Amino acid sequence: MVPTDYYVLLSAALFTIGVLGVLLRRNAIVLFMSVELMLNAANLALVAFAYRHANIDGQVLVFFVISVAAAEVAVGLALLVTIFRTRSTTDVDEVSTLRG
Amino acid sequence: MEFVMFFATAAIALIGALAMVLSPNAVHSALFLLLNFAAISVLFLLLRSPFLFAIQLTVYAGAIMVLFLFVVMLLGAERADATQDRLAWQRPxxxxxxxxxxxxAVFISVTTIPQTPAVASPEAEAFAAPANLGSVLLTTYVLPLQITGIILLVAIVGVVVLNQRARLRHSLELEQK
Structure with a gap:
């Protein structure tokens, strides 16, 4: 059996890579993908702990996270398409009308 | 054997994630993210969660990534980021x-998670069978399940409204010209 620590360390590494993606990239679609990566890293930690404690609640939470992520991606990508229609860009630096 | 599987899959997941962030082409990013999702689904299988393995493959690797690829190709946004970065000091x-x-994260997980037993408890092998998960979803978690359904419905309506309004504005602009 692989210790839970290994899964949690892998999950932390994946989450950090996702954060790096959000901070470094300027393409809004890649930002979205990085958010998905972070959600997946959290899911991995949840499943690892659920297995460790033989407790099914963590798995149920992962199920809900996945379905809410599906809804979030649908709305987010629709927003991106709408922004692209008015601005002809997916660069987040260009879309800064709300900046104070 | 399980260790070999774990380290191989973890390496694939890390490589996929890093390549996703570093690749300048958005289509390549999406495909590397797909690799990462597949690796994570194998890790779910190693954690004895067959239902989540199937959900991860069908919903994430199937539906969500296809949506991403559609939008990337529809917008023609696969080219690299603009060369001049307005906030260059942000990178370092x-x-x-x-x-x-x-x-x-490493420090906290090393110091707070107690060492795991070398042998998995026998009930841990089968606790996440799809039948168990389904019965818990439809008894204890039936209200969250319904709310999730409503969230999905709201998302569908929201997407339709967003596209409708954009199309309406587009036709108005055409009329004004």
């Missing part, structure tokens, strides 16, 4: 902050 700062976050 972001690297430093991410490093701090990683060190923090």
């Amino acid at each position: 700062l972001a690297l430093g902050l991410a490093l701090v976050l990683l060190i923090e």
Whole structure:
């Protein structure tokens, strides 16, 4: 059996890579993908702990996270398409009308 | 054997994630993210969660990534980011902050998670069978399940409204010309 620590360390590494993606990239679609990566890293930690404690609640939470992520991606990508229609860009630096 | 599987899959997941962030082409990013999702689904299988393995493959690797690829190709946004970055000083700062976050996460997980037993408890092998998960979803978690359904419905309506309004504005602009 692989210790839970290994899964949690892998999950932390994946989450950090996702954060790096959000901070470094300027393409809004890649930002979205990085958010998905972070959600997946959290899911991995949840499943690892659920297995460790033989407790099914963590798995149920992962199920809900996945379905809410599906809804979030649908709305987010629709927003991106709408922004692209008015601005002809997916660069987040260009879309800064709300900046104070 | 399980260790070999774990380390191989973990390496694939890390490589997929890193390549996703570093690749300048958005289509390549999406495909590397697909690789990462597949690796994570194998890790779910190693954690004896067959239902989540199937959900991860069908919903994430199937539906969500197809949506991403559709939008990337529809917008023609696969080219690299613009060369001049308005906030160039952010890059080294972001690297430093991410490093701090990683060190923090590793430190906390090393110091607070007690050492796991070498042998899995027998009930851990079968607790996540799809039948168990389904019965818990439809008894204890039936209200969250319904709310999730409503969230999905609201998302569908929201997407339709967003596209409708954009099309309406587009036809108005055409009329004004």
